[in-house]
Amino acid sequence: MSTELEAVLGKQWKRPHFVTNPALRWGLTIGFIAYLIAAYMTIEINWSRVYEGLDRGAQFVLAFMTPDFVSRASDIWSGLLESIIMTVAASVVGILISIPIGLGAARNIAPLPVYMICRGIVAISRALQEIIVAILLVAIFGFGPLAGFLTLSFATIGFLSKLLAEDIESMDRSQAEAVRASGARWMQWINYGVQPQVMPRLVGLSIYRLDINFRESAILGLVGAGGIGATLNTAFDRYEYDTAAAILILIIVIVMALEYISGIVRARVQ
Amino acid sequence: MPVKQQNGTAIWRRRTTKQSLMHWAMWLIGTAIFVYCWQQISNATTWFFVWDAPRIAGDIWTRATPPRWEYITQLGRPIWDTLNIATLGTIIALFLAVPVAFLAARNTTPSRFFIRPIALLIIVSTRSINSLIWALLLIAIIGPGVFAGVIAIAIRSIGFCAKLLYEAIEEIDAVQVEAITATGASRWQVMAYGIVPQIMPAFAGIAVFRWDINIRESTVLGLVGAGGIGLQLSASLNVLAWPQVSLILLVILAAVVISEWVSAKVRGAII
Numbered sequence: 001m002s003t004e005l006e007a008v009l010g011k012q013w014k015r016p017h018f019v020t021n022p023a024l025r026w027g028l029t030i031g032f033i034a035y036l037i038a039a040y041m042t043i044e045i046n047w048s049r050v051y052e053g054l055d056r057g058a059q060f061v062l063a064f065m066t067p068d069f070v071s072r073a074s075d076i077w078s079g080l081l082e083s084i085i086m087t088v089a090a091s092v093v094g095i096l097i098s099i100p101i102g103l104g105a106a107r108n109i110a111p112l113p114v115y116m117i118c119r120g121i122v123a124i125s126r127a128l129q130e131i132i133v134a135i136l137l138v139a140i141f142g143f144g145p146l147a148g149f150l151t152l153s154f155a156t157i158g159f160l161s162k163l164l165a166e167d168i169e170s171m172d173r174s175q176a177e178a179v180r181a182s183g184a185r186w187m188q189w190i191n192y193g194v195q196p197q198v199m200p201r202l203v204g205l206s207i208y209r210l211d212i213n214f215r216e217s218a219i220l221g222l223v224g225a226g227g228i229g230a231t232l233n234t235a236f237d238r239y240e241y242d243t244a245a246a247i248l249i250l251i252i253v254i255v256m257a258l259e260y261i262s263g264i265v266r267a268r269v270q
Numbered sequence: 271m272p273v274k275q276q277n278g279t280a281i282w283r284r285r286t287t288k289q290s291l292m293h294w295a296m297w298l299i300g301t302a303i304f305v306y307c308w309q310q311i312s313n314a315t316t317w318f319f320v321w322d323a324p325r326i327a328g329d330i331w332t333r334a335t336p337p338r339w340e341y342i343t344q345l346g347r348p349i350w351d352t353l354n355i356a357t358l359g360t361i362i363a364l365f366l367a368v369p370v371a372f373l374a375a376r377n378t379t380p381s382r383f384f385i386r387p388i389a390l391l392i393i394v395s396t397r398s399i400n401s402l403i404w405a406l407l408l409i410a411i412i413g414p415g416v417f418a419g420v421i422a423i424a425i426r427s428i429g430f431c432a433k434l435l436y437e438a439i440e441e442i443d444a445v446q447v448e449a450i451t452a453t454g455a456s457r458w459q460v461m462a463y464g465i466v467p468q469i470m471p472a473f474a475g476i477a478v479f480r481w482d483i484n485i486r487e488s489t490v491l492g493l494v495g496a497g498g499i500g501l502q503l504s505a506s507l508n509v510l511a512w513p514q515v516s517l518i519l520l521v522i523l524a525a526v527v528i529s530e531w532v533s534a535k536v537r538g539a540i541i
Contacts, residue, residue, distance in 0.1 A: 015463075018470055039354045045417045053412035060411060082314070089307040092300075127526055131402065131490045132519065135507065140327045142319035145311045219402045222494065226314070232403065236410050244407070248399060255398035 060241045067249050068242035072235070076247055079228035080254075083217040086148045086227055090217075091210045093149075094156025099202075101157060102164030103190065109168060118161065125158025130216050134225040145226030152213045152220075159212070163205050164198065171197045200269040207262040214258060218251050330512060337517035345502060345521060351416050352498035352525070355491060356484035359423025364477055367428050371435035378439055378465065389432070397429030401487045405496040416497035423484050423491070430483075431476055438472035439465065474540050482533035489522045499525075 019025040069076065104110045104118035130151055137147040171194065179193035221229020228247060235244040272286040285293065319326075372378045374389035405422035412418055442465060450464035492500020499518060506514040 015467075018474075035357070039358055042350065043354060043358075043416050043420070046413060046415070049413040050417070057411045060407065082310075085307040085310045089304060089311055092304045092307075127523055129486055129490055129522075129526075131493065132522070135493075136330075139330060140323050142316055144314050144316065146315040146320065149311050215398060215400060219400045222402060222406070229403075233406065236406050239410065248403070252395050252398045256394055259394070 056239075056241075060245070063241035063245040064249070066242060067246035068240075069246045072231070072240070072243045072246075075231050075234075076228070076243070076250070079221070079231035079247075080250060082145050083214065083221075083227035083229075086145050086152060086220070087210065087214045087217050090149045090152030091156060091206070091213050094153040094209070094213075095160060095206050097153065098157045098160035098164065102161040102168065103194075105161055105165035106168035108171075108173070109190075109194070118165075122158050122162045122165070125154055126162065128154075130155050131219060131223060134220050134223050138224045143224040143226075148217060148220040148225035148227055151225060152216060155216065156209055156213065160205055160209055164202060167198045167201045168194060200266075203269045204262070204266040207258075207265050211255065211258040211262060215251075215255060333510075333512040334516035336513065337520060338511075338513035339517065341514050341517050342521070345499065345518070348492070348499040348502050349521065349525070351419075352485070352488045352500075355416060355419040355423055355488040355496075355498050356481060356529075358420045359488070360427060360477060360481045360484050362420065362424035363427030363431055363480065364473075366424065367431035367435060370428060370432040371439060372461075374432060375436040375439035377442070377444070378461075389436075393429040393432050393436075395429070396425055396427075397433065399426070401426035401491065402494055405491050406494050409495050414495035414497075419488060419491045419496035419498055422496060423488055426487070427480050427484060431480055434476045434479075435469065435473060438469045438476075442468040471540050475537050478533045478536045478540075482529045485529040486526050489525060 017025060019028065101118050101121055104114045105122055107115055110118065133154055134147060134151040137150050141147045141150070175197060176189065176193035180189050184192065217227045217229075218232070219229050221227040221231065222233050224230070228251070232244060232247045235241075235247065272283045272289070273280045274283050275281075284290075370389050370392055373380070373385050374393060376382070376386070379386045379389070401422050404425050405418060408418040408422050412421070446468065447460060447464040450460050455463065488498050488500075490500045490503075492498045492502065493504045495501070499522060503515065503518045503522075506512075506518060
């Protein structure tokens, strides 16, 4: 019998801990509790204000039961249409730009200088948030959907290029090599050796990004970059909860529909 | 294999004639939709401002550089608030997401036809609305401040965490659960000894991953008044103090990079 087993024989079984090192475990626990106390001490919560607000919260929940699609129908409709237009245009442009950048950011295809440049573009695009980019672009290009369109395109590039590049890097080399051995030019090599391998993933990711872009387009209006966000903000400011609830319900329905479609498409291409 | 006959020889083709016609029709419709969208955007744009944009961008750049470094002394508290919003929001979200995930997973839900759809609805609706919109709503209800930010982040994260967690629960090894059940364990004991140990690594990974995203999101919550460094950003933007704006953007960038690094390290250690 092994000594390990002898050591535990006759003792009661205890559940193994998630973090095995006891010093680290206790350190993490104590540090965490200390942080929680510090955080709780520094947050000011105005409980009486919260208590007053519960009324309005209840009103809002009730508004969800009786959403008002009618009285601001034209505003809601035009805002929603603008959001959809921005989403579609930005997704198309973003996907078109991110394909060459994705190719450039894959180490097994691109030479080192191109790889560094493309990875740099991806890193910048991923580090900056949509809303901050939108603020800067609104300051530069003025109010309107153009700033939103550019913001979403920029964000799409970082997301899609990175995932596409990772997919290309993990592709099967032998297929690409076989095409190259037949004397294919570079374009033909990409077209027949690489593209068929990454296409299903690219289609899936593109539709997923379309979904994300629509969700993001709903907030760009808060900083003046077009879309439904401006209408929603106005509805909140005027305490028209029933209109706000209607807009939120529409957003949720569209996102659900997009998720459903993307599920079908992804199942078909894979 | 689609083949075309030409002068008696067979030529290989990628698609049959019908397939390529369908293909072209799809591209045509897609292009038409895009052109329509672009026209709409173009109609809503004041092109004079766009042609003027390089000059404006250059102007903003000269105003924003160099950043006003001494302003950083006033940013300590907002950064601490931002960290608190992200961390406390994540913790609250995890507490709420665990029961939702167990109710939504096919193998643990008490009722497939009544409770599971409700849990899925909670997941979808909290996930599809951005934290900024939740913050806007909560500010209208409970007033501006850090607390509204914490709750907004928490609500937004429920759907995300619960979705990933219920997928992890659905993928567990049923044999271990059966073994615990065979010892005569109660429903709760099965959960604690059969299911929880299996999803613990996934849970920790999700928590850190969401915390990383929440740090990003909480930096901008202040734009609508929900506390954190975004408040300073919006105040600086409102008075056109571009040197302060550029410093705040640098700080936000640093926070995002650090949180991503921490999350990658922790997830690397867990998995």
